Amino acid sequence: MSRLTDHRTIGFGYLLLSLLAVLIGTLLSLAMRAHLAWPNWPLPLHGPILPEEYLALVTMHGTLMLFFVLTVAPQSGFSNLILPAQIGSRHMAFPRLNALGLYLTALALFTLLAAFFVPGGAPIGGWTAYPPLSETALAGPGQGLGMDLWLASIAIFSIASTLSSINTLTTILKLRCEGMTWQRLPLTVWGWFTAALLSVLAFSVLLAALLLLFCDRHLHSAFFLPAQDLVNGVLLQHHGDGSPLLWLHLFWFFGHPEVYIAILPGMGLTSMVIANFAHRRVFAYRLMIATTLLIGFLGILVWGHHMFVAGLNPFAGTAFSISTMAIAIPASAKVLSWLATLWRSRPTLSTPMLFALGFVSLFITGGITGPILAQPILDEYLHNTFFVVAHFHLIMAMAGIFGLFCAIYYWAPLLFHRTLSEPLGKLHFWATILGAYSTFLPMHFTGLAGEPRHYAQLSGVAGPATDLLQSTLPLQRHITASAIFLVCAQLPFLLNLILSLRRPAQHLDNPWQATTMEWAPNALTPHPTEDQTIVYREPCHYSDSGKEFLTQWSTASTFSPEPE
Amino acid sequence: MPTTFTPPEIDRHHHISDGNNGQKPPTDKRTGGNGDGDGDNFSNRPQGHRGPRERLSQARVGLFFALGGDLMFFVALVSVFFVTKASGHFDAYSHFINEWLPTAIPTILWLNTAVLLLSSVTAEVARQAMFREHDAMDEWFGIGRPISKRATLWLSLTLFLGGLFLAGQWAAWDQLAAQHVFFRTNPSSHFFYLITITHALHLFLGIIGLIAALMFLQFSRSLSTRQVVVDTTVWYWHVMGILWVFLFLLLEYGQ
Amino acid sequence: MQPPQAISPTHGFWNLPIDAAQHGHTLDTHLLLNLWIALGLLALAHLILFLGLAIRKRSARPARQLLVEYLPLAALTLLFAFLALRSERLWAAQRYTGADLSAMQVEVTGMQFVWYFRYPGADAAFGNTKLSLVAPAEGNPLGIDPNDRYGHDDFVTSQLVLPADREVDLTLRAQDVIHGFSVPQMRLKQNAVPGQTTHIHFTPETPGDYAILCTQVCGLGYYRMMATLRVLPQPAFNAWLQSHEAAMTEASQ
Ligand code: HEA
Ligand code: HEA
């Protein structure tokens, strides 16, 4: 197999892309935060940030982080690096398709970044690109060529994700090694599987929506435009009368599954890592599989909870509220199972375990506000305030990133043939979790005070509105300071990566005493001809005391007698 | 179900029960096929390289998911079709305005549909030919290329019919243009063009697939590769045919 | 018109602004209930987490699934169901039915980046509007049709003035892009969508000046698309209304 289509090369390619995206996205978020706390602060080499530039920052930050970091790294990146080994295969089903996915993703990323450099700048409509703001260049700077590039980028990205998911699904379905029954699949694989199913369903719908929006913009159709629309003094009269709400439906039909695509692989990994370090079976393993699938399934039915006050029929609000409350139940079941697995387990608190625990904590904290937002009467107050921003940064941004860090520290021996430094890792963990809570918890309070999202400044015109928003200023400064701290907290991580990669490679044989197949000897060598891969049992097979374990590939049938 | 080139009695189904930890499950001893052309002992090969049945079903599964995604794309388009058809607004004088003017569907589309259905038949003949066990045996042993020849013939016919269909679609667009019905004209014509063009693009991909399949039939040394390529291309072609029938009925009677 | 008394914009542990609408009290009660429950669950879950990490392992037996998983899950399900039911009742009360027929009518129009409020005038009916007639420079930002007699006495303001203790029926419209009409102190939020009219009704209670914000990103001036809601006691409001209506009849004669 050629080097370019090797799944590990592709996996690293995806990780590098998302690393680039996360670096840029983080810098953008710093600029945003600085601007919110000190509106007159001149950005070095640039000067003060204009309102439309602020909106462009938010839009690009959200797009980069959600698509190019949290969809690419856990789903495409790590599934390429680890999934084949975990199911006892040596490769992915369609190597060329896989490589094509990577190149298209890279193309999409550079198309998106190009939007910064075109006349008018990057789009300003948020990552949700609601029409008619996204329909015409008249609606604002960035809505011309910048918006077109955004559309093109996301369209390419949709195709790339679909390709990558087809590959993942086929690999899981067809390339499991002998004995790898569905119930013996690690929960990580279940996470990738469900997320890939969601990708295939959701991204196609997004692609259709993008195509229609493109037609509206350039071919005078009006799928998302009313019969007449007066933008910037120009009366747009396209043929037909569509509705902006139609875009909202299509977008969120994609958008909600998308956020679960971002978190499901992390959930699976957390479950496995917790069991690994607690030396326990995952509590209620089958239920965990069922809830993973159930979250995926319900995730398709809840999109309307983003539209409670968007102009829907109020009865629809009720229906979506019920389906959304229902999705909290499998999520809670997962939390309970994590807690039960951990209960009195005296786990080893190595860095990957710390990040898994951090994932649990952040998932609870971010998730618990989900059911609050899911009640239309409360969302009527909270919608588009920073309360929502707090919700999704804790559960998605922070929990998702913790999942990524967990993956990197845990699988480092497989990725880099080295473990990462533990002291630096622990420093990284404690600083990051502190920074995460200190940045995003206070946002609940500015949100409850009424601060809307996307506000470039908190002093528009003098009056009660400005009085209200200005009252959040002390908290704003605190949030910004914490965000700077949070970003600095990533330096130990980068340092750790650099230092470790400069050390000579070690030979590490299952250093975490894990039970899953990726740690089997030779699991990563491309063509093992001598030994066949066979799986004999479910993962996480530990003795009652936790002192002994049987790997999935071990041929031993019982534990040796427990030492007293 | 057409036979693949794997003697069926060797292709064992084995059941692995959970719970009996430590027991070695039966080993998969599938053999046969023309794999990658190096050696005959397929059980020593890694998963995914153990013969034609495995590669074939893998390709089919991949195609299944790709088409599933694609179907969602058209589901989204068709939903928007119905929403747009039903939408209207009240003008300043409280008249209800609905701009939807059904597009008169050129009759040539009936002909095109027939051509496309016919092409599916020829494609199926080609696909079946690839799996005729007796001839496949000959071909595997290198005694001529009976099935590839047959398949080449039928696939070329499919290619021709597919080209004819696209030409027919083009003619339909031409006819509409002559009547001054363009994409821009009205909401219904948006959909006529959107649907026919996106479908034509898909069919164009199918044509590329057919050409690729013909090339493989000509130049590939591995029988199983030829089988896989022909099989997936033809399945894709079938699905695009069925999809077209639905889309066509929608345009003809659903407007 | 009396100036509003100086009150701090937000108060309490959860930092909520005061609520000045009739439905605000039950909404706040429900919101606070939710928030405290969330905080409680959050604390409980973390307590379990930390205790679980800290306590020495006593028994090696795996815990019982019924006790540890299904019972708590059932409890959480009941809790979520209870909250959902309670909130649905409030939602239904507020949204399932329209405003009372006697409610006061005001039309709210959002456009980049201002809010306009139109009152129907003495005839209690709005005149037609046409987008082609929109001419902000000529004092007709909404495009009111001069040929429609219902429109002659309509008057447009940039401040929303409402009487206390009377139900209002707001008609929301947008001219260009989607805007979000939001009055935090009235616990009110509803998007205004171009091509669509949306109704929302509520009863302001406490006189004072309140913030109106746009809460749907609508372009570069989004952050300054603010207005003021002034709630006046009934007599003061009547005086205000009459002065405006008188001005309109004068102008149209
Ligand atoms: C994954 C998603 C993600 C992540 C990580 C972040 C990270 C951050 N975000 Fe953001 N954010 C969004 C997704 C995300 N965000 C979205 C979707 C929106 C809405 C956009 C819209 O409305 O259109 C938004 C909007 C948003 C706003 C609202 C702006 C507004 O509406 O006015 C703010 C304001 O403070 C903000 C701040 C921050 C900050 C300070 C961080 C900091 O935490 C950044 C610190 C960064 C890290 C801690 C990560 C470092 C990670 C690594 C180095 C690991 C890399 C490893 C590999 C790739 C292998 N974000
Ligand atoms: C990874 C991403 C992710 C995840 C997993 C979730 C999970 C959930 N989300 Fe979130 N959400 C987003 C990402 C995510 N969300 C984003 C990005 C947005 C904004 C988009 C935008 O507008 O830009 C958003 C917005 C959003 C809204 C719209 C808000 C608004 O715009 O007004 C709503 C409303 O219902 C909602 C609900 C939920 C719910 C109910 C869950 C549930 O799945 C949560 C389930 C979890 C729990 C319920 C916690 C379980 C724990 C316990 C119950 C504790 C147990 C206690 C003991 C053991 C004692 N989300």
Ligand code: CUA
């Ligand atoms: Cu108007 Cu936002």
Ligand SMILES: [Cu+2]
């Ligand atoms: Cu959602």
